[in-house]
Amino acid sequence: MRVLLLPVLALGLAACQPAAEAPAAPEAPAAPETPATPVPPASDVAAPAGDAAAHAGLMVHEPWTRPLAPGATVAAGYGLLMNHTTAPERLVAARAEGVGRIEIHTIESVDGVMQMRELEGGLELPVDGSARLAPGGKHLMFFDVTRSWAEGERIPVTLVFESGTEQVVEFAVLAQAPAGTPDAGHGGHGHHGH
Template sequence: MSFTSKFLATAVAVAMALPAFADGMMINDAYARTAMKGGKSGAAFMQIMNHTDTDDRLIGAASDIAKKVELHTHKDMGEGVMKMVHVEEGFAIPAGGMHALARGGDHVMFMGLTQDMIQGETVEVTLTFEKAGDIVVQIPVDLERQDHGAMQHKKMDHSNTGSGS
């Protein structure tokens, strides 16, 4: 790899690590992943910060990477089983506050992936807010990231995702 290629690769990686801003909303520490190589579903996680003095709400997400994109959370079904469910009302982002989309909790769900998620590449996602409108975010794919406290995948009920993975 030439010096120029290395420099450009480094510049792109640094640019992708920077937070996205729009209308007082800031998206920070975003990443996307699949549970396994070749999986038919994936998810995106991030911190959403509201730097305005008005409450807002993330009400939708869209991306060409999947046939269907929804806001999801996990519901405790008892006996150690968690089920993923669509959150139609979205996620509240309080004025001056933050809401984390994290593994084992709230997240953007990609169902019916139209292409593989490849380590180091990016996924374009449009986040739709009630007040701030649409924010387009380039989210890096990070299949190697280990989040502490993430749920054990084997106890997850995926019957509501339509993916079976």
């Protein structure tokens, strides 16, 4: 997955980086001992849970997925991603225990037929911007899920951002979309091949 993403990522950077800013060195294969991941100031880390903490750094509001019947291996993940850092970010990958691989998908109409495909360059998160993952739109796609997910469970998913920041988010398993989700009545992903 990571290997596949890198060339795509490089293209995305070249296309989207503002001309005024020098692109960050795209190499940095993260030597295990070097703390390459930006660490927020201690004051931010110590912030109590609640609205203040919820609106710091990179966050996902109401991450959720649907129950997965026994034998089913494909699921989708939704939520509202927000970037409250001072630098543009991109969600470039994700992984979770018990999930073979996770892709970032978008849906578009091709000749009147809705089709989903991998979102090239990942999911863009401008400074103070957000990106919504929702039924009928962009979503995380979980492949090769090895067990069923029951309503009420929480599925920890590690989100990997372009800067190297990784964040574990617990996706709630919900039979009904949370209130406020666009197109909440839209069905699942049964048509997805693979």
